[in-house]
Amino acid sequence: MTPTIAILLIITFLLSTVGLLLLIWSIANNQFRHGKDAARTIFTSGEEGVGEDPAEKSTQELTEKPDLELSARYQADQSSRKAALAWIASSIVWIVVGSFYGLLSSAKMHMPELLASSEWFTFGRIRPMHLNAVSYGWSSMAGIGIALFLIPRLFKTPLVGSRYAILGSAIWNIGLVLGLGAINIGLSDGKEWLEFPWQIDLLFVVGGALCAVPLLLTAANRTVSHLYVTSWYLLAALVWFPILFFIANMPFTFPGASGATVNWWFAHNVLGLWVTPLGIGIAYYMIPKILGRPIISYQLSLIGFWSLALFYSQVGIHHIIGGPIPTWLVTLSIVHSVMMSIPVITVAINHHGTMMGNFGRLKDSPTLRFVWIGALMYTASSLQGSMEALRSINVITHFTHYTVAHAHLGMYAFLSFILFGAIYFVMPRLMNWEWPSRGLISLHFWLVSAGILIYFFSMTIAGWKQGIELLTADTPFMDIVRMTIPYLEARTLGGSLMTLGHLVFALHFLAMLLRRGESKDQPTLFRSMNKEVIR
Amino acid sequence: MKRALAIMVGAALILLLAMLTLVVMPYIQMSSEEVPEDLKPYTAQQLKGRQVYIANGCIYCHSQQPRDPSFAPGDKDRGWGRPSVPGDYKYDEPHLLGTMRTGPDLFNIGARQPSIDWQLIHLYSPQAVVPDSIMPPHRFLFKTVDKVAEGEKEVHIPPPYGPKKGHVVATDKALALAEYLLGLDHTYPAPTLPQPDVNAQPDDIKE
Numbered sequence: 001m002t003p004t005i006a007i008l009l010i011i012t013f014l015l016s017t018v019g020l021l022l023l024i025w026s027i028a029n030n031q032f033r034h035g036k037d038a039a040r041t042i043f044t045s046g047e048e049g050v051g052e053d054p055a056e057k058s059t060q061e062l063t064e065k066p067d068l069e070l071s072a073r074y075q076a077d078q079s080s081r082k083a084a085l086a087w088i089a090s091s092i093v094w095i096v097v098g099s100f101y102g103l104l105s106s107a108k109m110h111m112p113e114l115l116a117s118s119e120w121f122t123f124g125r126i127r128p129m130h131l132n133a134v135s136y137g138w139s140s141m142a143g144i145g146i147a148l149f150l151i152p153r154l155f156k157t158p159l160v161g162s163r164y165a166i167l168g169s170a171i172w173n174i175g176l177v178l179g180l181g182a183i184n185i186g187l188s189d190g191k192e193w194l195e196f197p198w199q200i201d202l203l204f205v206v207g208g209a210l211c212a213v214p215l216l217l218t219a220a221n222r223t224v225s226h227l228y229v230t231s232w233y234l235l236a237a238l239v240w241f242p243i244l245f246f247i248a249n250m251p252f253t254f255p256g257a258s259g260a261t262v263n264w265w266f267a268h269n270v271l272g273l274w275v276t277p278l279g280i281g282i283a284y285y286m287i288p289k290i291l292g293r294p295i296i297s298y299q300l301s302l303i304g305f306w307s308l309a310l311f312y313s314q315v316g317i318h319h320i321i322g323g324p325i326p327t328w329l330v331t332l333s334i335v336h337s338v339m340m341s342i343p344v345i346t347v348a349i350n351h352h353g354t355m356m357g358n359f360g361r362l363k364d365s366p367t368l369r370f371v372w373i374g375a376l377m378y379t380a381s382s383l384q385g386s387m388e389a390l391r392s393i394n395v396i397t398h399f400t401h402y403t404v405a406h407a408h409l410g411m412y413a414f415l416s417f418i419l420f421g422a423i424y425f426v427m428p429r430l431m432n433w434e435w436p437s438r439g440l441i442s443l444h445f446w447l448v449s450a451g452i453l454i455y456f457f458s459m460t461i462a463g464w465k466q467g468i469e470l471l472t473a474d475t476p477f478m479d480i481v482r483m484t485i486p487y488l489e490a491r492t493l494g495g496s497l498m499t500l501g502h503l504v505f506a507l508h509f510l511a512m513l514l515r516r517g518e519s520k521d522q523p524t525l526f527r528s529m530n531k532e533v534i535r
Numbered sequence: 536m537k538r539a540l541a542i543m544v545g546a547a548l549i550l551l552l553a554m555l556t557l558v559v560m561p562y563i564q565m566s567s568e569e570v571p572e573d574l575k576p577y578t579a580q581q582l583k584g585r586q587v588y589i590a591n592g593c594i595y596c597h598s599q600q601p602r603d604p605s606f607a608p609g610d611k612d613r614g615w616g617r618p619s620v621p622g623d624y625k626y627d628e629p630h631l632l633g634t635m636r637t638g639p640d641l642f643n644i645g646a647r648q649p650s651i652d653w654q655l656i657h658l659y660s661p662q663a664v665v666p667d668s669i670m671p672p673h674r675f676l677f678k679t680v681d682k683v684a685e686g687e688k689e690v691h692i693p694p695p696y697g698p699k700k701g702h703v704v705a706t707d708k709a710l711a712l713a714e715y716l717l718g719l720d721h722t723y724p725a726p727t728l729p730q731p732d733v734n735a736q737p738d739d740i741k742e
Contacts, residue, residue, distance in 0.1 A: 125591065188590060227539060309545075313550055329560075395607050
């Protein structure tokens with residue numbers, strides 16, 4: 001081991017230890033009371049304790065109120081309307097497309113003859129189309145759309161330069177159509193998460209950069225002095241993603257085994273430094289907002305932010321444990337994977353601690369139910385991820401369906417649930433219209449929840465059994481394949497329910513865009529709170 | 536704006552630190568590693584086949600990286616070969632290490648199944664040679680003709696997996712892919728492997 005490597009390892013180890021000590025210190029000194037004012041920046045005066053779910057204050061009521069702050073917020077919401085809608089509406093199209101490809105890939109795993117004569121539908125092409133459609137189409141676009149809605153609220157000023165974001169969404173969509181088309185005709189870059197040909201990647205760079213313009217302009221015009229923690233995550237994600245995307249997509253730069261390290265450095269950071277900050281940032285806004293209660297520890301949220309940045313940026317190589325790469329590199333990533341429990345615990349304390357005593361609200365608020373379950377799954381999938389990085393666990397789970405289950409726990413049960421919940425919150429404010437049907441929200445919720453449960457457990461069990469059997473040559477390989485088939489079929493069942501849920505969601509979204517249903521002065525909740533007046 | 540800028544600069548710096556440790560350092564170390572003498576560059580035909588492998592996403596079910604027997608003994612015992620070293624991938628752009636083993640590791644598939652006829656039949660109909668295989672058939676890489684023209688490679692598919700009428704002929708893509716798979720043979724010793732692990736000899740590779 002060269003001295004430079006040793007020094008680097010020592011530095012990262014020290015940083016990790018400092019992070020840990022900070023966490024212990026803040027808990028020991030009961031830092032939970034500090035920074036309450038900062039945590040309150042998302043509320044307008046007198047709003048604390050009331051909560052801004054559609055549950056308790058309808059948009060109409062806000063506009064009629066002569067309160068300056070409230071009407072400013074109404075204006076802020078309206079300022080982001082077109083830009084946010086452009087991104088969110090596109091994301092809904094992509095989740096439907098992505099689910100279709102996902103479901104088909106799943107079915108083809110146990111029905112190899114299904115649509116087998118066509119190269120357009122061969123497993124090796126539609127599987128990456130699923131991944132790219134849901135990660136860059138659904139997750140990224142919905143996340144950016146919600147960020148565009150949150151920015152004027154967080155900075156308490158109307159969105160400046162929303163035209164750039166609208167143009168950005170058009171370019172991003174063109175990039176997706178071309179990219180997915182390229183994979184479909186066999187023009188793939190051949191690296192997981194980086195399949196789109198690099199020439200097409202340029203469109204994402206331009207689309208994303210255009211989206212950053214309103215964010216920066218609005219930040220420059222902001223009227224709040226303090227930046228709420230959600231803005232930290234959004235600003236950072238905006239910096240991280242372009243750097244990652246640019247470096248990892250540079251053509252002809254990283255040959256052979258070092259290409260694999262760059263591949264996984266990127267692929268894991270897409271999760272850690274792009275969708276995770278978007279997801280937890282949104283949850284940091286939605287949970288306190290709906291409960292009308294600031295997060296319990298603002299200091300802790302900032303420690304969580306910086307430790308996420310420090311540790312998550314270096315976990316990627318745990319995807320190639322046992323692979324042909326230097327041991328020190330793998331060890332470094334394993335250490336940071338385990339250290340990830342620090343940001344995860346700080347976020348968990350804040351998200352779930354704020355919920356304490358308010359769990360009853362899960363029965364009525366769709367947003368809270370989706371977002372909180374998403375936050376809970378963030379805690380679960382991150383801790384699972386830390387465990388999975390340990391050599392003793394990884395030797396079993398690597399190369400198996402277990403990893404697939406874990407990926408869906410993160411990208412779906414965590415991120416997509418938060419995005420679903422946030423869309424239920426955002427749309428009534430953008431459209432000045434309540435969701436047309438309580439029943440459809442409920443149906444969406446139960447379909448996707450049942451779907452992901454079946455998906456997660458069937459793949460986890462299949463993967464674990466597969467991994468144990470793969471470790472010895474006593475079991476013939478084909479016996480392992482046969483063993484997994486019932487689980488693969490169960491996955492298709494779960495996937496069908498999820499896809500059905502997305503169709504329900506998409507139709508309901510369309511009805512919302514067309515302002516179908518009756519005009520209500522009460523929000524659409526899982527169950528009616530009190531007298532619901534239909535005007 | 537100052538605050539927002541500070542957050543963004545801080546975030547960028549941390550990512551640069553990570554990039555230094557996870558991208559730059561490994562790149563420097565690995566690109567200077569010794570390349571095994573017996574490793575040959577791909578032929579033009581193999582490179583073409585490699586593109587077919589990438590285009591059809593073989594990577595999503597097959598890895599190309601046997602692990603160390605002291606870590607995961609199953610890999611070597613199944614005849615998948617000695618653990619791979621960075622030098623083995625000298626000519627791989629992009630890398631095709633893979634992360635999934637829905638199907639077996641292919642690092643030494645050329646040594647395990649050295650017959651081009653087996654490879655072609657398997658591509659046309661995996662189930663014809665491996666009962667219950669869940670690999671999708673790649674019939675679109677072949678064509679069915681009434682009469683085999685000169686210079687064309689006929690593939691004798693065992694019934695009932697072939698077409699009812701006519702002969703199956705491999706297209707250029709199928710031949711190139713088979714050629715690439717046959718070239719996946721890393722049974723030579725790896726000089727850079729730590730000593731206790733250099734016990735993988737060619738005869739360890741089973742059919």
